[in-house]
Structure formats: C-alpha cells, structure tokens
Amino acid sequence: MVGGGVIGCLSALCLLEKGFAVRLIERRRTGQEASWAGGGIVSPLYPWRYSQPVSALADWSQGFYPQLGEALAQATGIDPEVSPCGLLWLDHAEQEDALLWAAEHKKPLGPVDNAFIYQQVPHLAQGFQQALWQPQVANVRNPRLMTALRTRLLQHSNFSLLEDTPVTGLLLSSGKVQGVRAGSQTYQADSVVLAAGAWSGDWLAELGLGLPVKPVKGQMILYKTAPGWLPSMVLFDGRYAIPRRDGHVLFGSTLEHAGFDKHTTLEALESLKASAIALLPALADQQPVAQWAGLRPGSPEGVPFIGPVPGYDGLWLNTGHYRNGLVLAPASCRLLADLMSGAPAIIDPRPYAPAGRVELAV
Structure with a gap:
C-alpha cells in the first residue's frame, strides 16, 4: 500500500479483514496530508451536483460511518467523534434541484423557514430567510479518525508500517508489478495499491500513464468557542462552519490551483475571517487559533479511480476523491478490497475502473 492517508489506511484495514497481509509505506507520517486537513463533513457539500457514482459511494459510506467510529473507539480507545449534528444550506439558489435529488435518493432533506434557522443556530447573522436542512448529517473529527486507524492497523499481526519512506519506483517483471523500491530498499508484494492522493498523477506519470489527478489547495481556519455554541453545521455561499464536540469551530475553505x-x-x-464573521458575527471578538492548508486530489467530476491499472498486472488504484475523500473512504476502500479478493462488490465497480480513464501519456 503506497500512501498513508484515510484511503490508504482504510484500504489496508479492509484488506487485513479479508485475510491479506499488508505493508503500508508513507513518504511522511501517516494521516498528515489532506486527511488531516479536511473538515470531515460526512456528505458532499452540494450532493445534488454530483453524478450517480459519487452518490453511490457517499450513500454507502454515510450508513457505515457510525459503526466504523464505534468499532475504532472500542478497539483503540480513540473516539473519532462521528457527530450527527445536521447541516443547514442557507438561502441556497439551487433549492429546487436539491429537493428533486432528495426525493430521488430518499434523503430527509427539506426546506425550513427563518424561525427554524435561528432556533437551530442562534448565533447566525440576521437576515437569512430560508434554508435546506438535513438532520443527522454527521461530521467526523478527522485527525482523531486517522490516529484511531493507525492504532488499529498496528494491532494486526499481518500489518507493517513504514513511515518517512518515499517510494521511488515499482518492481516490474514481464509486465507484472512485484513490489516497490524505496531508496536503496526493495519490498516484494503480490499486489501494489497506489493511494497517494494528490501525488498519484505524478507518480503514474513516471510509468508513462496519464492519470488526471492534480493537487487543489484548500485553506481553513479554526476558532475556539464553548461546547455547543454552534449546534449544527452551516453552509453559505461556498463557505462552511463545522462544530466539534469540544467547542472548536472549523471554517473553510479556499479552492486554489497552486500546484504542490x-x-x-x-x-x-x-477572506476566511471575513466570511466567518459575516456568517457568525460573534467571531469578530476573537482571532482564529489556527490556519492550515491541504492538497486535495482533484479528478474529473470528483469520481475516484478504484481498481486495477490496465497494462500493469498487480497494480491497483484507490485515488482521486477530490473534495470527498473522508466522505467516500469507507465505500471506496471496501470496494477495493472486494475487487482484490474476488468478493461480490458492494456497489457497481464499473464507473470507477481505471480502464478507459487512465491512458498512455502523450
């Protein structure tokens, strides 16, 4: 397994549960890139804008997250804090499209008036007239999720972890991948899974393959309030506020094409402070306690690449989740494990197959 973000770690856990032995190799420290930097909303920001392949992964993952959080907490003592606090989309121009999507997908998303809005989130700025509300949409505290996943993986006797170890190439023999090279060391394997996030496109380019996965930077800021100060997640004009159980409030995010x-x-x-204060005016009385940036693995229409790489027997992909890596991870990783083990797939794997989407670079 190449890559120690949420996709790599959860793929490793799913494969271990199917009886595989897994070695995970991470160029830095596990879970320190996009998986740490994201907000952790267990929903695409605007789910009605996405195609069926993204919706299928999101639906399965949303149903699985509560039991994943509980299982990790019981096994490791680290609670990922999967919190079903609900989400308000404020004064949104796409209400008709959203409601049609909700009816089609049987989602409990519906319109609410300003009385409901201010009862639900009293600290909101005045003037909002209506919203879309979906109760029980959760957020996960992603740094805790990554710590729990790492701890759980290390409990398995068939798992080994190499951190601060950049993979520099594949071991190839007669068109079959037989492992990886990391510096002067080689590591044999029957199969190699590339789950390197924003770096996946450059990694495959070295093989002469064109994988349309590019880094897209996102910056966020963090405030500290009293627990319960922000009861639910709110989203307005492309920016969102996410409450944590201890009173921290995340606010994000930017969308920047700035390479690595x-x-x-x-x-x-x-920009983020101005948006935060416009949405929650009481935040004007304090400064953010942190600011950070991460690199999303941008891909066409946000549809990830999950499956074997054509022309390279033994090489698999699980990458390209763009803004929804944390949302889609449980289904994506279970699907990969199903495909690699020959088990019945949880959902139709064809939309995610690299074949026909990964081409020889010109």
Missing part, C-alpha cells in the same frame, strides 16, 4: 504549494496565505486568512 501548501503554504498558508494572509489573503486566504482575511
């Missing part, structure tokens, strides 16, 4: 640059900027800080 992960530096935070003053411009983003001021």
Whole structure:
C-alpha cells in the first residue's frame, strides 16, 4: 500500500479483514496530508451536483460511518467523534434541484423557514430567510479518525508500517508489478495499491500513464468557542462552519490551483475571517487559533479511480476523491478490497475502473 492517508489506511484495514497481509509505506507520517486537513463533513457539500457514482459511494459510506467510529473507539480507545449534528444550506439558489435529488435518493432533506434557522443556530447573522436542512448529517473529527486507524492497523499481526519512506519506483517483471523500491530498499508484494492522493498523477506519470489527478489547495481556519455554541453545521455561499464536540469551530475553505504549494496565505486568512464573521458575527471578538492548508486530489467530476491499472498486472488504484475523500473512504476502500479478493462488490465497480480513464501519456 503506497500512501498513508484515510484511503490508504482504510484500504489496508479492509484488506487485513479479508485475510491479506499488508505493508503500508508513507513518504511522511501517516494521516498528515489532506486527511488531516479536511473538515470531515460526512456528505458532499452540494450532493445534488454530483453524478450517480459519487452518490453511490457517499450513500454507502454515510450508513457505515457510525459503526466504523464505534468499532475504532472500542478497539483503540480513540473516539473519532462521528457527530450527527445536521447541516443547514442557507438561502441556497439551487433549492429546487436539491429537493428533486432528495426525493430521488430518499434523503430527509427539506426546506425550513427563518424561525427554524435561528432556533437551530442562534448565533447566525440576521437576515437569512430560508434554508435546506438535513438532520443527522454527521461530521467526523478527522485527525482523531486517522490516529484511531493507525492504532488499529498496528494491532494486526499481518500489518507493517513504514513511515518517512518515499517510494521511488515499482518492481516490474514481464509486465507484472512485484513490489516497490524505496531508496536503496526493495519490498516484494503480490499486489501494489497506489493511494497517494494528490501525488498519484505524478507518480503514474513516471510509468508513462496519464492519470488526471492534480493537487487543489484548500485553506481553513479554526476558532475556539464553548461546547455547543454552534449546534449544527452551516453552509453559505461556498463557505462552511463545522462544530466539534469540544467547542472548536472549523471554517473553510479556499479552492486554489497552486500546484504542490501548501503554504498558508494572509489573503486566504482575511477572506476566511471575513466570511466567518459575516456568517457568525460573534467571531469578530476573537482571532482564529489556527490556519492550515491541504492538497486535495482533484479528478474529473470528483469520481475516484478504484481498481486495477490496465497494462500493469498487480497494480491497483484507490485515488482521486477530490473534495470527498473522508466522505467516500469507507465505500471506496471496501470496494477495493472486494475487487482484490474476488468478493461480490458492494456497489457497481464499473464507473470507477481505471480502464478507459487512465491512458498512455502523450
């Protein structure tokens, strides 16, 4: 397994549960890239905008997250804090499309008036007239999720972890992948899974393959309030606020095409602060306690690549989840494990297959 984010770690756990032995190799520390930096909303921001392949993964994952959180907490003592606090989309222009999508997918999403809005989130700025509300939409505290996953993996006797170990190439013999090279070391394997997030496209380019996965930077800020100060998640004009159980409130995010640059900027800080204060005016009385940036693995229409790479027997992909890696991870990783083990797939795997979507680079 190449890549130690949520996709790599959860893929490893799913494969271990199917009887595989797994070695996970991470170029830095496990869970320190996009999986740590994301907000952790267990829903696409605008689910009605996405195609059926993304919806199918999201539906399965949303149903599975509560038991995943409970299982990890029981096994490791680390609670990922899967919190079903609900989500308000405020004064949204796409209400008709959203309600049609909700009816089609049997989602409990519906319109609410301003009385409901301010009863649900009293600290909101005045002036909002209507919203879309979906109760029970959860958020997961992703740094705790990653710590729990790492701890759970290390409890398995058939698992080994190599951190601070950049993979530099594949071991190939007669068109079959037989492992990886990391510096001067080689590691044999029957199969190699590439789950390297935003770096996956560059990694496959070295093989002469064109994988349309590119880094897309997102910056976020963090406030500290009293527990319960923000009861539910709110989203307005592309920006969102996410409450944690201990009173921290995340606010994000930017969408920047800046290559692999992960530096935070003053411009983003001021923009995010202005949006946060416009939505929750009481935040004007305090400064953010943190700002950070992460790199999303951007892909066409946000549909991930899950399955074997054509022309390279033994090489598999689970990457390209764009803004929804944490949302889609449980289904994506279970689907990969089903395909690799020959088990019946939880959902139709064809939309995610790399065949026909990964081409020889010109």
